Amino acid sequence: MPARFELHGIAFSGPTYKVGLMLSLAGEAFDYVHVPLREGAHKQPAYLAKQRYGQVPLLVDRNNGRHLCQSAAILEYLADTLGKFGGATLEERLQGREWLYWDFDRLAPSIYRTRGVKRGFRQAGPGILEMYAAEASTALKVLDQHLAGRNWIVGEDVTIADIDIFGVLAFAGEAEIDLSPYAHVSAWLKRMEALPGMKLPQNLLPMESRIAA
Ligand SMILES: N[C@@H](CCC(=O)N[C@@H](CS)C(=O)NCC(=O)O)C(=O)O
Numbered sequence: 001m002p003a004r005f006e007l008h009g010i011a012f013s014g015p016t017y018k019v020g021l022m023l024s025l026a027g028e029a030f031d032y033v034h035v036p037l038r039e040g041a042h043k044q045p046a047y048l049a050k051q052r053y054g055q056v057p058l059l060v061d062r063n064n065g066r067h068l069c070q071s072a073a074i075l076e077y078l079a080d081t082l083g084k085f086g087g088a089t090l091e092e093r094l095q096g097r098e099w100l101y102w103d104f105d106r107l108a109p110s111i112y113r114t115r116g117v118k119r120g121f122r123q124a125g126p127g128i129l130e131m132y133a134a135e136a137s138t139a140l141k142v143l144d145q146h147l148a149g150r151n152w153i154v155g156e157d158v159t160i161a162d163i164d165i166f167g168v169l170a171f172a173g174e175a176e177i178d179l180s181p182y183a184h185v186s187a188w189l190k191r192m193e194a195l196p197g198m199k200l201p202q203n204l205l206p207m208e209s210r211i212a213a
Helices: 014-025 071-082 090-118 126-147 160-169 183-193
Strands: 005-009 030-034 058-061 066-069
Touching: 005 014, 014 030, 014 071, 014 090, 014 160, 058 071, 066 071, 071 090, 071 160, 090 126, 090 160, 126 183, 160 183
Parallel strands: 005 030
Antiparallel strands: 005 058, 058 066
């Protein structure tokens, strides 16, 4: 039987990683379609018809034909449809959503963009890099304080808030951002890395399409 989900993306994309990681942690095998961004595949009409923003990731749910985009919205969809990682109560779900918005506003831009510069995907001068470093440090302090005395970002178990934020901090090394000063974040990263189904970015997505095993 074909896999229920088909993920379109590219291996070096943080948002694609977040969705692949959620599927892996949920134990959902998925077909993977490599989208060659450098060749402009994401701006072709056939792809734009499925992903209005011309970006990766795109997730297709073959159970109902839905085409889903925006990684945070996809995580919420998967939590709903799989009944996993959505939080134990409405309160937890709402708190988790706050952390998703916070991540996209305060944490992800500085870390992903710094990584983009270090890997040569983006250009930025020293002033911009300093600004990103300051923003990352401010956000990491907020997260570190929040994680003091907690195992997970929301409630008593892993939620999509953890998966989403892990999907950013997994790239901190490539951004040359040292997480060791943030003791609670570092301990939480270890808990995340020990989860069944955990795959780090370098082990999750290939640079070619792949049918689920
Ligand atoms: N907010 C989006 C961001 C997606 C995104 O930035 N994707 C990048 C790759 S990491 C992309 O498709 N870039 C090509 C472009 O924007 O033209 C999400 O979370 O899904």
